[in-house]
Amino acid sequence: MSKFCPLPWNHLFVRANKKVFPCCNTNIVYSEFDETIEKTANAEVFNKFRREFLDNPNKLPKACWQCEVIEKTNKKSLREISTSKFPKLNLEAAQRMTKIDGSVRNFKLERLDIRSSNLCNYKCRFCGIISSNSWLKDHKALGHEVEDAYDAKTGISEFNLPWEDLKTHLPYAKQIKLAGGEPVMMAGTYQLLEELIAIGNTDVTINLITNASVITYGKKNIIDLLKKFKKVVIMLSVDAIGLQHEWLRSGKQDWPKVKGIIDEYTTICKQNNMSLLFHTGVTWMNMWHLEKFIKEYPSHKFIFNTVTDPKIYSLTNYDRKQVKKAKKHYHNLYRITKDSRYHEIEKILIVTCQENINEVFDKQEFIRTTTILDKSRNQSFVKAFPEHARIING
Secondary structure, X not given: OXXXXXXXXXXXXXXXXXXXXXXXXXXXXXXXXXXXXXXXXXXHHHHHHHHHHHHOOOOOOHHHHHHHHHHHOOOOOHHHHHHHHOOOOOHHHHHHHEOOOOOEOOOOOOEEEEOOEOOOXXXXXXXXXXXXXXXXXXXXXXXXOOOOOOOOOOOOOEOOOOHHHHHHHXXXXXXXXXXXXXXXXXXXXXXXXXXXXXXXXOOOEEEEEEOOOOOXXXXXXXXXXXXXXXXXXXXXXXOOOHHHHHHHHHOXXXXXXXXXXXXXXXXXXXXXOOEEEEEEEEOOOOXXXXXXXXXXXXXXXXXXXXXXXXXXXXXXXXOHHHHHHHHHHHHHHHHHHOXXXXXXXXXXHHHHHHOOOOOOOOHHHHHHHHHHHHHHHOOOHHHHOHHHHHHHHO
């Protein structure tokens, strides 16, 4: 069966530090932005990546391991979703438009995943300065150097695609993913949406990934612009509720505020026929709290993703017996309730057990990191996750 993916032929994932990837599911294949979108898309590393798909169409390249893992759970991977989203861009079409060296003739940016800034009011535990300037202090506290791409005082990194060049691609855009940082706080988010509206391309699907802590930027409300588009998917990056949310995501006592904004988004999406779902990371820390989260939002949809980095938070490096215990728990919940969300969590835990790698949980590094961050943020891992207190307390 063909393992073709259209994204290397019509998509770029652009970070604020000017690094560009063929998609957000690989951190191995990347290049620096080079003058124009088309020139960047035809960087040597991307050309080589495309040749891997064409030369061995029945096997995913090594860089595509995340999609491979997802597909083993019988969930739709980004590759499979993209294949159905762009049916005309199949293996045969890619062969026709690709030169011998792997470069693409007349590259058109149909799908764009853009993180124009790392500006963010959150500092999620499994994030870092690359996606949140709020991490600056803690980045230093953990002993990391601050690269030149980040402002030494604010931690902000910004890169806007050359605007005139980008505008030539926007008429072809079919899907745009806005993330960050926190995209609702970024001026570039509004500029891009306003340009799409101005040129009449409101058929493009807009995917907004937000931490659900803000809904306005100055006098602008993000919903006022999103209402103009025919298909909008709002994904709320929330991994738990209450104290566990605050420890994992915000680094502050803000769950009541977030809960209110989640309710606001829920009402707005119902009124405007927009899709709303939770974009939830699964770690060994919150695996026992997902049941409570689901019960808090019984009618909401969820996308569950396995957190693989940093490794100290990854399920694949954690105690296999504990993961199997959680798997059994969610299996029983699904058997009793028939709630497919529990089944999705179970499948993640099943694959985690199957894919359990040779590396073991680095307890000392977890304690070091957690002790530094808890002190910096005036938080307590033991209070947030008492079921895991033995890791810290021995």
